[in-house]
Amino acid sequence: MRNIFLFIKKFFVFFLFLVLQVISISILITYNKTHQAIFSGIANEMTGWVSSKYNDVEYYFRLKKTNEDLAAENSRLRTILAGTLDEPDTTKLSRIDSLLKDTLGRVRKFNFLPAKVVNNSVNHENNYITLFRGSKQGVNTNMAVCGPDGIVGRIVSVSDNYSIVMSLLNHNSKVSAMILHSNYTGIVEWHGSDPQYLELQGIPKSAKLKIGDTVITSNLSGNFPEGLIIGTVTENSIDQSTGNYHLKLKSATNFFTIQFAYLIENSMWTEQKQLESKSIVNP
Amino acid sequence: MSSLLKNTIRFILFILIQAYVLDKIYPIQEYIKPILYFLFILWLPFNISRPALLIVAFVFGLCMDYFSGTPGLHSSACLLIAYLRPFILNILLPREIAGTSYAEPSIKSMGFAAYGVYILILTFIHHVYLVFLEWLQFGDLLFFIGKITLTTALSLVLILITEMLFYRKAKYKTNTA
Numbered sequence: 001m002r003n004i005f006l007f008i009k010k011f012f013v014f015f016l017f018l019v020l021q022v023i024s025i026s027i028l029i030t031y032n033k034t035h036q037a038i039f040s041g042i043a044n045e046m047t048g049w050v051s052s053k054y055n056d057v058e059y060y061f062r063l064k065k066t067n068e069d070l071a072a073e074n075s076r077l078r079t080i081l082a083g084t085l086d087e088p089d090t091t092k093l094s095r096i097d098s099l100l101k102d103t104l105g106r107v108r109k110f111n112f113l114p115a116k117v118v119n120n121s122v123n124h125e126n127n128y129i130t131l132f133r134g135s136k137q138g139v140n141t142n143m144a145v146c147g148p149d150g151i152v153g154r155i156v157s158v159s160d161n162y163s164i165v166m167s168l169l170n171h172n173s174k175v176s177a178m179i180l181h182s183n184y185t186g187i188v189e190w191h192g193s194d195p196q197y198l199e200l201q202g203i204p205k206s207a208k209l210k211i212g213d214t215v216i217t218s219n220l221s222g223n224f225p226e227g228l229i230i231g232t233v234t235e236n237s238i239d240q241s242t243g244n245y246h247l248k249l250k251s252a253t254n255f256f257t258i259q260f261a262y263l264i265e266n267s268m269w270t271e272q273k274q275l276e277s278k279s280i281v282n283p
Numbered sequence: 284m285s286s287l288l289k290n291t292i293r294f295i296l297f298i299l300i301q302a303y304v305l306d307k308i309y310p311i312q313e314y315i316k317p318i319l320y321f322l323f324i325l326w327l328p329f330n331i332s333r334p335a336l337l338i339v340a341f342v343f344g345l346c347m348d349y350f351s352g353t354p355g356l357h358s359s360a361c362l363l364i365a366y367l368r369p370f371i372l373n374i375l376l377p378r379e380i381a382g383t384s385y386a387e388p389s390i391k392s393m394g395f396a397a398y399g400v401y402i403l404i405l406t407f408i409h410h411v412y413l414v415f416l417e418w419l420q421f422g423d424l425l426f427f428i429g430k431i432t433l434t435t436a437l438s439l440v441l442i443l444i445t446e447m448l449f450y451r452k453a454k455y456k457t458n459t460a
Contacts, residue, residue: 012334017362020338020358021359023341024341024344024359024362027348027354027358028354028356028416032420050299121307122310123310124352125420127352128352171421192426194313195310
């Protein structure tokens, strides 16, 4: 027994090193698997607070650009509004519907919650965005996030007042996408090269497409509503081994200057997941 | 200024500079990433005990991790260089000088050649380990080699600039103090 103590005392520093090293590696591995870090709640609040102080300053320098983006988005949304349609035929009335449920029994499936971006990174291998909106303001994990120009990512971790988004610029991010008009679906990924460009995999060679085609979220994109813009095709080459296209997209969202994002609440999501987990034996 | 206060200020400054200045820089190329924060560990005083050095490095790395959103990655790399630091210092300079005359590693206290080798070895080890942990997740050999070389080169340039910008008065410890 005494020898053991002597042994431990002699190599105390080495053991301390090993113990701490094991702790940090295990934190890293659990985080990579589940995106739930130890102390993540407290750490999110702390780093979120510092980040929002920093963002107060950074925000001033981008006010003009942010205003332009929001104004452009407003004008785009106004044109979609039913009220701007000119209809000479008075037998058909179009109304703006803001109810949760309308008289035809349609329910509002997606609900948009605005959030301020307080921290953002583009040059890591796995990038995350911190939003100033947390579980107290109705954020859940797995909610989809889009910006004024296009989609941004998905929520992976929530604390009381802050939430963390896994942005599209992340090796673990996979979003089902579709080419507008031709309706071929594929998967949008990012391989860590350039934060302006994403990659679209799984579009067969037979699909007709050209440079400049718009890529949008498909109906299989999970929490994302169908038809949000992801990006535009800038480069196409054919992967010889699979016979599929290897497409490079220019991301619609500018991850360098993003200041506001919308969290998309899917009211049917739990129902869909429950049904799928019941019926699919081998996922 | 006491050593504790000075190092506490450095602790905060290095993390803030890495998280809010260097990590915000537009990425020039996928292999190049400016990393400077680990210089805090290389600048810690000579007379810090080895268990304390490890614990400080662990806490420092973990703080950095929570700011960059990768818990465990930086703390693991910081621990490794903190563990190896005393061995390399022992090889590079005789025991008596290291312990008594100057407070912390710098060009003045160690000489340019010895300090340069010290910085180069630990920077290289830190980056190899950091990129290795990333490589385990993504597995691309070209990425591994390219990122280590280019990032190490950039870090050395950054350290050189830091040394020139913030001239540290090498405190000479007398016997009476």
